[in-house]
Amino acid sequence: MKDLTMSLYCGITRRRKSFWCCRLLSTYVTKTRYLSELKEDDDACKKAQQTGAFYLFHNLAPLLQKSEHQYLAPQHSLLASLQKPEMETELKGSFIGLRKALFQLNVKDASLLSTAQALLRWHDAHQFCSRSGQPTKKNVAGSKRVCPSNKIIYYPQMTPVVITLVSDGTRCLLARQSSFPKGMYSALAGFCDIGESLEEAVRREVAEEVGLEVERLQYSASQHWPFPNGALMIACHATVKPGQTEIQVNLRELEAAAWFSHDEVATALRKDNPSYQQQNGAFPFWLPPKLAIAHQLIKEWVEKPTCSILPA
Ligand SMILES: NC(=O)C1=CN([C@@H]2O[C@H](COP(=O)(O)OP(=O)(O)OC[C@H]3O[C@@H](n4cnc5c(N)ncnc54)[C@H](OP(=O)(O)O)[C@@H]3O)[C@@H](O)[C@H]2O)C=CC1
Numbered sequence: 001m002k003d004l005t006m007s008l009y010c011g012i013t014r015r016r017k018s019f020w021c022c023r024l025l026s027t028y029v030t031k032t033r034y035l036s037e038l039k040e041d042d043d044a045c046k047k048a049q050q051t052g053a054f055y056l057f058h059n060l061a062p063l064l065q066k067s068e069h070q071y072l073a074p075q076h077s078l079l080a081s082l083q084k085p086e087m088e089t090e091l092k093g094s095f096i097g098l099r100k101a102l103f104q105l106n107v108k109d110a111s112l113l114s115t116a117q118a119l120l121r122w123h124d125a126h127q128f129c130s131r132s133g134q135p136t137k138k139n140v141a142g143s144k145r146v147c148p149s150n151k152i153i154y155y156p157q158m159t160p161v162v163i164t165l166v167s168d169g170t171r172c173l174l175a176r177q178s179s180f181p182k183g184m185y186s187a188l189a190g191f192c193d194i195g196e197s198l199e200e201a202v203r204r205e206v207a208e209e210v211g212l213e214v215e216r217l218q219y220s221a222s223q224h225w226p227f228p229n230g231a232l233m234i235a236c237h238a239t240v241k242p243g244q245t246e247i248q249v250n251l252r253e254l255e256a257a258a259w260f261s262h263d264e265v266a267t268a269l270r271k272d273n274p275s276y277q278q279q280n281g282a283f284p285f286w287l288p289p290k291l292a293i294a295h296q297l298i299k300e301w302v303e304k305p306t307c308s309i310l311p312a
């Protein structure tokens with residue numbers, strides 16, 4: 001049972017009724033302030049847990065129910081202690097790896113489960129103070145851990161990753177790693193180095209991976225991404241100078257990279273993930289699923305390939 005209780009993640013969805021202010025606040029502001037209060041106030045958080053809704057995890061795998069071609073993520077109120085098999089039988093579901101299920105969940109559940117898993121993984125990896133070596137203690141909300149001997153507070157950390165769709169004005173550059181599913185190409189991604197700005201990370205990653213110099217870039221959006229250990233994906237469009245488009249693939253990082261025409265990309269975007277192999281043994285070209293920010297970047301480019309981009 002220890003595993004299950006350790007892995008409970010509190011996703012409180014019901015608002016406290018007694019919360020009021022002098023002026024009328026929007027639902028979003030009220031909810032945000034309530035959640036912020038729960039992070040600071042252990043007693044309020046314990047109280048909220050009595051009426052809150054929970055996702056269940058076991059060894060970082062959420063409890064899900066299979067329904068046709070999708071997974072459902074049921075929420076539960078506080079549960080009696082049960083062993084894993086009884087829990088699965090009782091709740092008519094099973095604990096399934098997030099990597100397997102993520103693309104078959106609705107957007108809200110996928111986002112909450114990814115956040116919950118990242119938080120659980122961080123707690124699991126920060127059981128001890130790196131200064132004193134003593135066990136750290138988590139607050140009730142799970143928003144921080146404190147070392148009782150020297151009072152150092154540890155907050156959950158995120159790793160920034162840049163993801164860039166490079167264009168030469170008419171084509172876009174897509175690449176694949178050998179670990180990607182067969183035939184899938186994506187935008188260039190890379191972890192930010194310590195001390196780097198977002199712009200510097202984009203320029204370095206593009207130079208390292210495909211040997212090109214970025215001339216202009218434009219921020220698009222960001223996304224929390226649960227794999228491999230949770231990252232903040234920061235997505236940008238970038239252009240290279242016309243006439244300086246010869247790719248030199250860094251084979252230590254990528255299996256292949258190539259320029260793709262607007263038509264090729266627009267056609268691939270309309271297709272689902274093809275799992276079949278063609279007669280010549282090759283796999284058809286396809287793109288990351290809708291939930292991935294790479295898909296959003298590529299879709300934006302297809303819809304507006306010549307959007308104005310700022311100097312890098
Ligand atoms: N949501 C989306 O649409 C997409 C998300 N991604 C995600 O972006 C992430 C980064 O892309 P990727 O091309 O692999 O990154 P990189 O190009 O930076 O290469 C990864 C390598 O960098 C090293 N590295 C440096 N810093 C870190 C760190 N903080 N954590 C882990 N490894 C680090 C590791 O090398 P070593 O093992 O030798 O130490 C690792 O194998 C991936 O985790 C991937 O899941 C990628 C594409 C699309």
Ligand SMILES: [Mg+2]
Pocket residue numbers: 188189190209253
């Ligand atoms: Mg990379």
